Amino acid sequence: MQNTSDALENLIEEFSKLPQIGRKTAQRLAMYITRQPREEVLKFSSALIETKDKLRFCSVCCNITENEICRICDSPQRSSKVICIVEEPQDVFAIEKTNEFKGKYHVLHGIISPLDGIGPNDIRIRELLLRLGRDNGNAVEELILALNPTVEGETTILYLSKLIKPLEIKITRIARGIPIGSDLEFADEVTLAKALEGRVVV
Amino acid sequence: MQNTSDALENLIEEFSKLPQIGRKTAQRLAMYITRQPREEVLKFSSALIETKDKLRFCSVCCNITENEICRICDSPQRSSKVICIVEEPQDVFAIEKTNEFKGKYHVLHGIISPLDGIGPNDIRIRELLLRLGRDNGNAVEELILALNPTVEGETTILYLSKLIKPLEIKITRIARGIPIGSDLEFADEVTLAKALEGRVVV
Numbered sequence: 001m002q003n004t005s006d007a008l009e010n011l012i013e014e015f016s017k018l019p020q021i022g023r024k025t026a027q028r029l030a031m032y033i034t035r036q037p038r039e040e041v042l043k044f045s046s047a048l049i050e051t052k053d054k055l056r057f058c059s060v061c062c063n064i065t066e067n068e069i070c071r072i073c074d075s076p077q078r079s080s081k082v083i084c085i086v087e088e089p090q091d092v093f094a095i096e097k098t099n100e101f102k103g104k105y106h107v108l109h110g111i112i113s114p115l116d117g118i119g120p121n122d123i124r125i126r127e128l129l130l131r132l133g134r135d136n137g138n139a140v141e142e143l144i145l146a147l148n149p150t151v152e153g154e155t156t157i158l159y160l161s162k163l164i165k166p167l168e169i170k171i172t173r174i175a176r177g178i179p180i181g182s183d184l185e186f187a188d189e190v191t192l193a194k195a196l197e198g199r200v201v202v
Numbered sequence: 203m204q205n206t207s208d209a210l211e212n213l214i215e216e217f218s219k220l221p222q223i224g225r226k227t228a229q230r231l232a233m234y235i236t237r238q239p240r241e242e243v244l245k246f247s248s249a250l251i252e253t254k255d256k257l258r259f260c261s262v263c264c265n266i267t268e269n270e271i272c273r274i275c276d277s278p279q280r281s282s283k284v285i286c287i288v289e290e291p292q293d294v295f296a297i298e299k300t301n302e303f304k305g306k307y308h309v310l311h312g313i314i315s316p317l318d319g320i321g322p323n324d325i326r327i328r329e330l331l332l333r334l335g336r337d338n339g340n341a342v343e344e345l346i347l348a349l350n351p352t353v354e355g356e357t358t359i360l361y362l363s364k365l366i367k368p369l370e371i372k373i374t375r376i377a378r379g380i381p382i383g384s385d386l387e388f389a390d391e392v393t394l395a396k397a398l399e400g401r402v403v404v
Binding site: 005006007008010011013014017018019020021025027028029030031032033034036038040041042043044045046047048049050051052053054055064065066088089090093 | 207208209210212213215216219220221222223227229230231232233234235236238240242243244245246247248249250251252253254255256257266267268290291292295
């Protein structure tokens, strides 16, 4: 295919590198960029590099932040007694949107996955232990494991619960069950079995 | 939702402005950016603004290019006797990929759509007429209308064919019919009717 511009071809390639963006979508996005006013494109262009330059990991919870300590860890409105452990910063967004959780977080930046060669030392478990060791005397009462219900999630939950048991902190995991608005008929049998197992008194 | 970084929030918003990118995808893309090495993000960032700065419209066919005249218009291997008229630069990509067309193009940058307030003067029809007036004595023998088979496409085809008739240039349109690999059973009746109408001798 003879493209009409190296710069455009280059931009298409850059868009194609993004996750779940194929060649066709990349073309559409690049064409969209060519139609935008220069100042709009400049804003996008600087947002990219600014994100990269400003972001760092919170020294307490390992979530991404622009400061030494993130807004959630720094907030006096949030309880330090409950720490919710998640896989990725996106999961913090997702839980924050529920407006239900008023504790703090710990972001593992990955999950134990022996098949992918990711062991306990490749994710932020050491930081979690240091944090618990530091805070435990005064604060942490419960660790909520909010990991994805996958094989890797289960492995990580198993590993963490064994590791943390000696610290005598209550460890919980988020419920597995039928999603709101869906239909029992269409639930897979593993989910349904977990929903039955996790039944609660009404 | 309390986000942990203004720079990140800003990047998510920039990604959300792209066509067919929702908030969730924008979040995923922005998170992907935070995980990339700085030089990769810098490449993406400069590709954006470079595309915007370098691109212009070919003075002959109105396709996007980095030069006064695009590579296709400038190529001695391409015949000037056949001009394929398309709606957008993407359509040039699509036709080039077939490797079947060895003529030149004309990009209208839109389609006549009275409902959206887009008339003949809003798209590059004037440029086409100027080009035909300039070249006609020596070259153009056929205009292929490769517009989308929509109401707007039909309107534009009708308008162009009336407009160009006095110039006595052969005007054709690409075939409408059953797509390769699909099933008659699932074709809509309009497509099937057009396929019957456009039947060819084997």
